[in-house]
Amino acid sequence: DAGVIQSPRHEVTEMGQEVTLRCKPISGHNSLFWYRQTMMRGLELLIYFNNNVPIDDSGMPEDRFSAKMPNASFSTLKIQPSEPRDSAVYFCASKQGAHSPLHFGNGTRLTVT
Amino acid sequence: EDQVTQSPEALRLQEGESSSLNCSYTVSGLRGLFWYRQDPGKGPEFLFTLYSAGEEKEKERLKATLTKKESFLHITAPKPEDSATYLCAVPSNDYKLSFGAGTTVTVRA
Numbered sequence: 001d002a003g004v005i006q007s008p009r010h011e012v013t014e015m016g017q018e019v020t021l022r023c024k025p026i027s028g029h030n031s032l033f034w035y036r037q038t039m040m041r042g043l044e045l046l047i048y049f050n051n052n053v054p055i056d057d058s059g060m061p062e063d064r065f066s067a068k069m070p071n072a073s074f075s076t077l078k079i080q081p082s083e084p085r086d087s088a089v090y091f092c093a094s095k096q097g098a099h100s101p102l103h104f105g106n107g108t109r110l111t112v113t
Numbered sequence: 114e115d116q117v118t119q120s121p122e123a124l125r126l127q128e129g130e131s132s133s134l135n136c137s138y139t140v141s142g143l144r145g146l147f148w149y150r151q152d153p154g155k156g157p158e159f160l161f162t163l164y165s166a167g168e169e170k171e172k173e174r175l176k177a178t179l180t181k182k183e184s185f186l187h188i189t190a191p192k193p194e195d196s197a198t199y200l201c202a203v204p205s206n207d208y209k210l211s212f213g214a215g216t217t218v219t220v221r222a
Contacts, residue, residue, distance in 0.1 A: 031208060042214045042215065043200070043212040056208070091156050099144070099145060102157075102159065103159065104157045106155050
């Protein structure tokens with residue numbers, strides 16, 4: 001089991017540029033989550049998918065953020081245009097079933113200058 | 114609104130010095146409480162799930178307990194490798210987890 005795989009591990013970009021973060025969930029897991037972690041706000045849920053369908057995107061901060069899950073093994077989180085306040089660590093997590101624990105990837109550290 | 118509060122924010126221990134971390138929560142209808150460990154540069158790693166008051170779970174030097182309003186994570190005779198940030202979380206519904214801010218534990222040899 002390779003776990004949840006995220007890429008890239010680090011991303012440094014300039015304000016205004018488009019950023020795409022990628023995630024491969026654990027095979028067989030039917031729920032996928034995108035979280036953002038900062039020192040000030042801790043772990044915040046951005047969006048989650050169930051069976052590839054977005055269920056709750058109320059945590060997406062602005063229209064600049066969008067997420068897709070075209071199939072059960074791949075998801076993207078896109079920020080366009082990026083801003084310095086988007087700098088954070090973005091985590092993808094997956095799980096199988098309502099009461100099972102979340103399994104996290106090792107995150108993408110995004111720095112927007 | 115569901116709330117999860119962890120204390121203390123940071124804990125510095127000498128190797129072998131046992132201690133406890135607290136997680137207090139307010140949630141309408143507890144669907145379980147989760148403990149995670151997070152190492153620098155990594156994602157949170159699942160430790161335990163507790164579902165009902167009085168339940169206890171153990172893993173090596175860690176023991177988690179649950180009451181109706183809070184959970185404790187006891188670290189017995191900690192070692193330097195137990196240094197990490199410990200997060201607790203409660204589900205707001207079947208899918209949404211609300212995380213506490215975490216307790217950063219540092220164990221000195």
